[in-house]
Amino acid sequence: MKILKRVLLLLISVVLILIVYNYPKLNIIAGYSAKNMNSSVFLAGRTLQFTDSTDNHFSPINLASDLVDVDTKSASSSVFGLLTRTAIYREGLGSVLITDDFDTSVEVRVPKRTKPDNLTAFPLGNAEQKDSVLTDVNYNKLNKTVGNLFTNHTQTRAVVVIHKNQIIAEKYAKGFTKNARILGWSMTKSIMSTVFGILQTQGKINVFDKAPITEWQNDDRKNITINNLLQMNSGLAWDENYNEISDVTKMLFLEKDMTKIQAKKQFAGKPNETWSYSSGTTNLLSGILRNIFKTHQEYLDYWYTQLIDKIGMNSMVIETDMAGNYVGSSYAWATPRDWAKFGLLYLNNGNWNGEQLFDASWVDYVTTPTNGSNGTYGAQFWLNANGQFPDVPKNMFYADGYQGQFVFVFPDQDLVVVRMGLSHIDINAFLKGVLESIK
Structure with missing residues (x-):
């Protein structure tokens, strides 16, 4: 029984040492995942599932677990439940990874934008080009x-x-x-x-x-x-x-x-x-x-x-x-x-x-x-x-x-x-x- 207790104590000590040593890295991992998830969902219009399986699906970022709150336009990510980071979306400014003391109630300035020209053909506008074939191109x-x-x-x-x-x-x-x-x-x-x-x-x-x-x-x-x-x-x-x-x-x-x-x-x-x-x-x-x-x-x-x-x-x-x-x-x-x-x-x-x-x-x-x-x-x-x-x-x-x-x-x-x-x-x-x- 004493040997078992010593083994368990040793394992717990090793786990604690690993957590302490890697804790700062968890901050980076969770931060990357939360920021990327929030931008992908609220700025690029993709889904949590798609982003988790593609953009955030590489080591060590895939260690993070992500949650999205559509009502608050926020995304949170945690690694093994040990540390959680949050990113929020603000129209006109995109997503920002925030700290716990960030005041989300403060009104922020946003850039003034002009309306897109959807009538003029690309590239001067956003409408489709007229069909044409260039003779110097091997299509x-x-x-x-x-x-x-x-x-x-x-x-x-x-x-x-x-x-x-x-x-x-x-x-x-x-x-x-x-x-x-x-x-x-x-x-x-x-x-x-x-x-x-x-x-x-x-x-x-x-x-x-x-x-x-x-x-x-x-x-x-x-x-x-x-x-x-x-x-x-x-x-x-x-x-x-x-x-x-x-x-x-x-x-x-x-x-x-x-x-x-x-x-x-x-x-x-x-x-x-x-x-x-x-x-x-x-x-x-x-x-x-x-x-x-x-x-x-x-x-x-x-x-x-x-x-x-x-x-x-x-x-x-x-x-x-x-x-x-x-x-x-x-x-x-x-x-x-x-x-x-x-x-x-x-x-x-x-x-x-x-x-x-x-x-x-x-x-x-x-x-x-x-x-x-x-x-x-x-x-x-x-x-x-x-x-x-x-x-x-x-x-x-x-x-x-x-x-x-x-x-x-x-x-x-x-x-x-x-x-x-x-x-x-x-x-x-x-x-x-x-x-x-x-x-």
Whole structure:
């Protein structure tokens, strides 16, 4: 009997040690699951069952159990009943993961939106295009290339291919349509960068100025420029590790104000000499954007009036953190067609239906390789300047998000390609097939 008691005591001790050791991780797991569930159900219009079996069905997120309350538009997730996190939905702002002390009764400001143009044909509006066939496109080869992505292991949800302003291929997985909002994850970074480009063109900011961060003014960090931040070349320390408790997971799932965590970091290198991918840097830039405007309402409106709704990305919603900052690193949702419109804006060098939203030189700026990135990164855009995709033109550039969200822009081929899904793909092979379909 004594031996049995000792064994039970040992097992209980081991379990308690494991719980204590892993408890912080449970916070991240439950937080991810709750936030993703809430956005999927209330912003994207999917079901709890669908989201649990797809978006949240990977280790260790699948350890969480989810509940949805339609009346309060909230989602809660717990891991073994040990810890529960909650996310709430707010119309116009999307979903936000909240802490226990968050006051849900406080009225929040929301961005002012314009009505969608459902009469004008895509891409200038949202109506269907007139049927037409481009003579320089091998549609059989193109459709086969696109179709190859829709297998069980690729988990592709949508592909849209646009050539000469015409949709030449479009395909969706079961359960998805052209009206389905899909999370772009880090493609949001490219949206945020573009807001800077518009402000730069309007003369409201100079990206080569020193970053206006108060706590940096008494040390060497005062020399960091906005340009360094846009190029992720500030030299500041940052841990972008999604598999552990790291800077990025703490920011996304624990912080009330996501714009501040990167600002607290010290140097791990030197500005313009140490490229390091950092979602914290992008959210710091979102905070800089907010401080440019006199009011919070102006900050909320500007992204939509000057960019998103301006080019008819009416489905897009960029979610905010608890402090009301746009989570520029990660949380833009839109239909694949609207993501394609974003690519078209860059294909047309910032011109949309005769209006120059940002100067053509901004395209040159964001596609100039950052020091230390080996030709793979510009200013919140990814590049092929080093030929990492050998069968793809080196001047192709793209927005890139977690789990294989892509908007590829081909300046010389008058081509935009969007792919969205839940897993990565062989980018070179896919794009090679698309390019070979165009004579």
